[in-house]
Amino acid sequence: MLATRFALFLVILAVVCSVSYAADPDPLQDFCVGFNDSFSMVSVNGKFCKNPELVKPEDFFYSGLDKVGDTSNPLGSKLTQVFDDQLGGLNHQGVGMVKIELEPKGLNPPHEHPRASEIIFVSEGTMYVGFIESNPSDPNVPNKLYAKTLSPGDVYVFPRGTLHFQYNVGKTNAVAYASFNSQNPGVVTVASSLFGSKPPVHPEVLAKAFQIDVKMVEYLQSLTWKRNN
Missing domain, CATH: 2.60.120.10 (Jelly Rolls)
Structure with a gap:
C-alpha cells in the first residue's frame, strides 16, 4: 500500500512539474535563428537553427x-x-x-x-x-x-x-x-474555428452548444470565414 501511494505521488509530482514548465523553453545559447535551408542548419532543442557563422544582423530585423x-x-x-x-x-x-x-x-x-x-x-x-x-x-x-x-x-x-x-x-x-x-x-478564433472548420463540426453539436436552431448553424457553416492576419 505504501509503495502504491509513493508511486502515485511520483506520478502527480511529474505532472505538476511538467505543467509548471509548459512554456517557451529558456534558450541555451545567445540565439537560434530559425532557418529553412536544410543544408545549413544545426538542430538545438528540437529546433532547426541557422549556423551561427552564417547569422547576419538582418536575421534580427x-x-x-x-x-x-x-x-x-x-x-x-x-x-x-x-x-x-x-x-x-x-x-x-x-x-x-x-x-x-x-x-x-x-x-x-x-x-x-x-x-x-x-x-x-x-x-x-x-x-x-x-x-x-x-x-x-x-x-x-x-x-x-x-x-x-x-x-x-x-x-x-x-x-x-x-x-x-x-x-x-x-x-x-x-x-x-x-x-x-x-x-x-x-491563435484560436472562436467563430471561424467552430463554424469554418474543415471538415465541419456536426451541426447538432453546435446547435446544442449555442442553443440555436440547426438551420442557423448550417447557414453559418455555409459562409466564407476569413481571418484578419
Missing part, C-alpha cells in the same frame, strides 16, 4: 509596422504579426508582437492564445477591449467579463488562455501594439 494595413474585410481589422515565422531571430527568445489596426467599428473577434499572455498598448483611437474568465467552479455563476475602454497611452493585459477581443468604438481608425511572452503564441 523586421521592417513594416509603420505601414497602414488593409482593413477592407468583413471584420474591419488587420493584424500584422511578428512571430518566429516573420522574424527568425525570435526563435528561442520567448517573445513576439502584433500590430492591431481597426477601422471605425472594426473588430478583432473573440479569440484566445493557448501559449502566451498578451499586453497591448494603444497608440491611436479608442478601443473597447476585454477578456472573459474561465468557468467558475459553481455552475450557477456566470463567467465574468473584464472590459474597459482604452485611449492612446493606455495598456491592458489579457491573461494566457482567456477569450478576449478588441473593438473600435471611436470615429477614427485605432491602432494598438501587442506583445506576447511566446515566439508563437497560437
Whole structure:
C-alpha cells in the first residue's frame, strides 16, 4: 500500500512539474535563428537553427509596422504579426508582437492564445477591449467579463488562455501594439474555428452548444470565414 501511494505521488509530482514548465523553453545559447535551408542548419532543442557563422544582423530585423494595413474585410481589422515565422531571430527568445489596426467599428473577434499572455498598448483611437474568465467552479455563476475602454497611452493585459477581443468604438481608425511572452503564441478564433472548420463540426453539436436552431448553424457553416492576419 505504501509503495502504491509513493508511486502515485511520483506520478502527480511529474505532472505538476511538467505543467509548471509548459512554456517557451529558456534558450541555451545567445540565439537560434530559425532557418529553412536544410543544408545549413544545426538542430538545438528540437529546433532547426541557422549556423551561427552564417547569422547576419538582418536575421534580427523586421521592417513594416509603420505601414497602414488593409482593413477592407468583413471584420474591419488587420493584424500584422511578428512571430518566429516573420522574424527568425525570435526563435528561442520567448517573445513576439502584433500590430492591431481597426477601422471605425472594426473588430478583432473573440479569440484566445493557448501559449502566451498578451499586453497591448494603444497608440491611436479608442478601443473597447476585454477578456472573459474561465468557468467558475459553481455552475450557477456566470463567467465574468473584464472590459474597459482604452485611449492612446493606455495598456491592458489579457491573461494566457482567456477569450478576449478588441473593438473600435471611436470615429477614427485605432491602432494598438501587442506583445506576447511566446515566439508563437497560437491563435484560436472562436467563430471561424467552430463554424469554418474543415471538415465541419456536426451541426447538432453546435446547435446544442449555442442553443440555436440547426438551420442557423448550417447557414453559418455555409459562409466564407476569413481571418484578419
